[in-house]
Amino acid sequence: MFDRVTYINIAKLYTLKGGVRIKEALDDCAIIQDAYMTVIDDKIAAVGKMDDLKLTDEEVIDLDGKIVIPGLIDAHSHLVFYGDRTNEYALKIKGASYMDIYALGGGIHATVRATRAASFKELYDKARATLEVFMHHGVTTIEAKSGYGLDKCTELRQLRVAKKLDEDLPIDIVKTFMPGHALYKDYKNAKEYFDMIIKDVLPIVVKEDLAEYMDCFLEKGVFDVDESRYILEAGKRSGLKIKIHVDEIEDIGGVDLGVELAATSLEHLMVTDETNMDKMKEAGITAVILPATSFNLRKPFANVQKMKEKGLIIALSCDYNPGSSPCNDPILMARIASRGLSLTPNEVLSMMTINSAKALDREGIIGSLEPHKQADFVIMDARSFDEVIADLGQDHVEAVYKKGVRVC
Secondary structure (H helix, E strand, C coil): CCCEEEEEEEEEEECCCCCCCCHHHHHCCCEEEEEEEEEECCEEEEEEEHHHCCCCCCEEEECCCCEEEECEEECCECCCCCCCCHHHHHHHHCCCCHHHHHHCCCCHHHHHHHHHHCCHHHHHHHHHHHHHHHHHCCEEEEEEECCCCCCHHHHHHHHHHHHHHHHHCCCEEEEEEEEECCCCCCCCCHHHHHHHHHHHHHHHHHHCCCCCEEEEEEECCCECHHHHHHHHHHHHHCCCEEEEEECCCCCCCHHHHHHHCCCCEEEECCCCCHHHHHHHHHHCCEEEECHHHHHHHCCCCCCHHHHHHHCCCEEECCCECCCCCCCCCHHHHHHHHHHHCCCCHHHHHHHHCHHHHHHCCCCCCCCCCCCCCECCEEEECCCCHHHHHHCCCCCCEEEEEECCEECC
């Protein structure tokens, strides 16, 4: 017996029908006004105008003029860690640099110390609370990176926590192994560290199915192109797909490596120039932009308008992490993106749904509301998504559904 539910009297149904958006199509969310949507079990069965609806023997839910959007997809997060770095905020506002904070024992290494000391339960409970906030704000799929362990035991613990959360909660978690987040003081150089990862950690990650992707922070003073290639090629040989942090502070060749390794996405891209945009376009690599990070660090935003002009596939994400972007509110991130990147609400929504699905290789099953796709959707008490973005404080999310089941 099918569980059939039809939602009626939807003021605007943002279907995002038609696939990934680029250029002018970003502003077209394939909206059906005065709409209905039928869900059977965990899939969208039909969408259309109320005038064309013919009800059968099914449950009917009247949305009374509210809007419906696809479930939001956050394609870049550092979900599992312990501790916080609140004490660094005032220092940054007063002008302290990363190295100033590092000299005081702060920065990423402070999070590594706290994460290494945390138990599985402590990591699980903290990340679960974070995920519940994400879900409340409409996120139904999220990527989660490791990278705050930087040793065998803690990297595996982070990934196992993410896997357990994926099993326990209705939100889908796409797991990314990111041993190349920093070089901790345990090791003399990147090769020594990565040799340990390749020998002692990567086989376990693959055997236990703990990750789908591998990532590395390719940046001056972190890992260079050759070091990044060394670990990412090992991941690729083991069957992991590739994501890379590139061009956040300086361009040191990250886009070229992403093209060489056929990366699914390149992420940050705050200083990416037009030549590299052309390379990404040609290679079909998704650009994952992190506007809350630029806002929080008071750094320039990525040149999204030029990326649009070039025809890149652009996704937006919160970049949730304890240092540069402690943001687990995608609606806040969307409001920042619209203002900071001069994007319309429709463009923002395209980048947070179907294009973010593309950044995770899932555009065939999520990211839009059309027949045969997963019934991941958000009901919002608003007249339009424009209203949601134009507001700066109101919470418009009324209900969140994952695979046809209400989860918030």
